[in-house]
Amino acid sequence: MATHPGGLTLDDSTGLDPVVRVRGLSRRFGGRTVLDDLDLEIGGNEFVALLGRSGSGKSTLLRALAGLDPDVAGDGRVEVPENSSVIFQDARLLPWQRVLANVVLGLSGPGAVQRGLERLAEVGLAGRERAWPNQLSGGEQQRVALARSLVSEPRLLLADEPFGALDALTRIRMHGLLRELCRRHRPAVLLVTHDVDEAVALADRVLVLDAGRITVDTAIELPGPRQHRHPRFLEYRERLLAALGVTTDEGTIP
């Protein structure tokens, strides 16, 4: 059981008990308000994608949740699980440490190395444990970062455009891998992306951040493996693009 900030008692056993609770979060840079009294809840095991135009504050929100921004306004309330992980667009591996050492960095105790080996196998890098990061491709390095982000069995995974630097084919493979790993390890996920297709393909719920607040909050309900050409997929896509202010005509070359 856990206590809601408002005093409501929520039942952990449902898996719906929020692991992220944000109330009244504001962030200003100089005179500019980027996050404006924002509220957000993410349930345990929920996979949430956060869309927004460039500069709308997606990374600012993720950094606040990751505890990487010491200057978020004091009147807001941000509750996240202690055991959270972050993954960025660049893998951020230590070049002087081998792959396995990068994955288990900061972990101690019996079983840490074993867990690292298991995660590496899950991301398809069994046998590469002793390689140096610069011996891996960009996509492989990002697989290592994914293994590292899950090795501590986090309750919350914060991902900031983790596939943004990858080529289209690698990105699609990584989508499948992330979905599969999240099904297995069940963290709640907040995935920041500018890619509407990525959001609809991966998430249970998609948010749009605009003018400092969450303006769209929609569940994605699609049967079976997600097909980009499924009519409902296209419907979600159109609706989200419209919410982002993109008209269907944009991108059409006359």
Ligand SMILES: Nc1ncnc2c1ncn2[C@@H]1O[C@H](COP(=O)(O)OP(=O)(O)OP(=O)(O)O)[C@@H](O)[C@H]1O
């Ligand atoms: N440390 C900072 N100092 C000043 N302004 C900042 C700082 N960090 C972010 N900003 C501003 O806050 C706004 C939101 O930035 P943020 O990186 O959160 O947007 P974003 O939605 O993630 O954008 P993108 O999709 O382009 O990555 C931008 O206008 C940015 O210039």
